[in-house]
Amino acid sequence: MVKTTDSARIADLAAGIRAGARAKLARAITLVESRKPAHREMAEALLQELLPDTGGARRIGITGVPGVGKSTTIDTLGSNLTAKGHKVAVLAVDPSSSRTGGSILGDKTRMAQLAIDPNAFIRPSPSSGTLGGVAAKTRETMLLCEAAGFDVVLVETVGIGQSEITVAEMVDFFLVLMLPGAGDELQGIKKGVLEIADMIAVNKADGEGATRARAAAAEYRAALHILAPRSAVWTPPVVTISGLANEGLDTMWTQIEMHREKTTASGDFQKVRATQKVAWMWSMLEDRMMQALRNNPAVGARLPELEASVRDGRLSASRAVGQIAKLMGL
Ligand code: GDP
Numbered sequence: 001m002v003k004t005t006d007s008a009r010i011a012d013l014a015a016g017i018r019a020g021a022r023a024k025l026a027r028a029i030t031l032v033e034s035r036k037p038a039h040r041e042m043a044e045a046l047l048q049e050l051l052p053d054t055g056g057a058r059r060i061g062i063t064g065v066p067g068v069g070k071s072t073t074i075d076t077l078g079s080n081l082t083a084k085g086h087k088v089a090v091l092a093v094d095p096s097s098s099r100t101g102g103s104i105l106g107d108k109t110r111m112a113q114l115a116i117d118p119n120a121f122i123r124p125s126p127s128s129g130t131l132g133g134v135a136a137k138t139r140e141t142m143l144l145c146e147a148a149g150f151d152v153v154l155v156e157t158v159g160i161g162q163s164e165i166t167v168a169e170m171v172d173f174f175l176v177l178m179l180p181g182a183g184d185e186l187q188g189i190k191k192g193v194l195e196i197a198d199m200i201a202v203n204k205a206d207g208e209g210a211t212r213a214r215a216a217a218a219e220y221r222a223a224l225h226i227l228a229p230r231s232a233v234w235t236p237p238v239v240t241i242s243g244l245a246n247e248g249l250d251t252m253w254t255q256i257e258m259h260r261e262k263t264t265a266s267g268d269f270q271k272v273r274a275t276q277k278v279a280w281m282w283s284m285l286e287d288r289m290m291q292a293l294r295n296n297p298a299v300g301a302r303l304p305e306l307e308a309s310v311r312d313g314r315l316s317a318s319r320a321v322g323q324i325a326k327l328m329g330l
């Protein structure tokens with residue numbers, strides 16, 4: 001139960017966030033990221049309170065291997081957008097941060113212009129827990145940012161592993177940045193990334209890189225062409241950009257707006273958002289269940305022995321699961 005003093009604090013935070021107060025937003029994000037059960041409860045109450053104020057942003061995921069130019073591009077794109085009157089939040093999902101203790105994404109120093117822009121807000125990746133846990137916190141932070149009036153939320157992730165799919169599941173549009181390397185690069189790209197991309201932008205299309213970037217773009221176009229279309233209204237375009245020289249970013253943004261218009265008109269936008277919400281409920285539930293399992297003392301006491309028995313082949317995996325479930329009262 002949320003205590004009366006906490007209710008007053010929640011009301012105060014909610015009002016502050018709605019008014020766009022950055023200090024209140026930062027405090028609320030700290031609550032969302034906290035592991036303390038009391039904070040968790042307050043965060044839940046706050047999110048429920050702010051629910052009607054959420055959902056208003058363009059939610060855009062951005063991925064690419066380290067060095068492709070994510071921070072440079074986000075810095076330039078974000079600044080273009082704030083200059084046009086948008087309020088831009090930059091969030092990150094960096095699962096490596098929980099292992100290394102430091103995030104390679106979302107660091108303010110990587111985005112020099114946005115870091116001092118009063119209409120931008122940069123938050124590094126939460127740094128503890130599983131990918132699901134980290135992503136859930138980022139998603140809740142996104143909702144808080146929307147309630148605070150940010151109308152563009154950029155969620156950055158690195159081009160490794162499952163994190164891209166996880167981020168794609170929390171955004172409206174998934175942008176994949178690629179390096180101009182044509183043939184060689186193409187060998188290495190994961191089919192999975194092409195399947196979730198709503199657009200591919202070949203970065204560093206400037207100076208000597210311009211020709212190679214165009215060649216790479218042609219190859220990506222051909223690669224995308226072979227895939228079965230995912231949407232009746234949207235074919236992922238391939239563009240060339242220079243995040244550094246601020247070239248092609250307006251065209252890129254126009255495409256993102258066009259995607260919004262087309263998917264809204266077809267009803268896909270609303271459908272995807274609704275499906276995402278339910279998927280997040282399940283993902284958070286799974287995380288909560290796993291946490292309960294790990295924190296259960298009876299399970300904790302038996303787990304090493306059960307695991308050893310399964311490893312040695314003395315106990316079948318299904319029998320072990322049965323015993324654990326029984327300990328959990330299931
Ligand atoms: P991230 O690791 O994906 O965030 O990549 P960064 O934004 O840190 O960029 C990595 C390096 O590539 C830096 O030295 C950037 O200056 C450079 N870079 C980024 N974008 C461009 C671009 O559009 N053109 C050129 N020539 N270099 C770029």
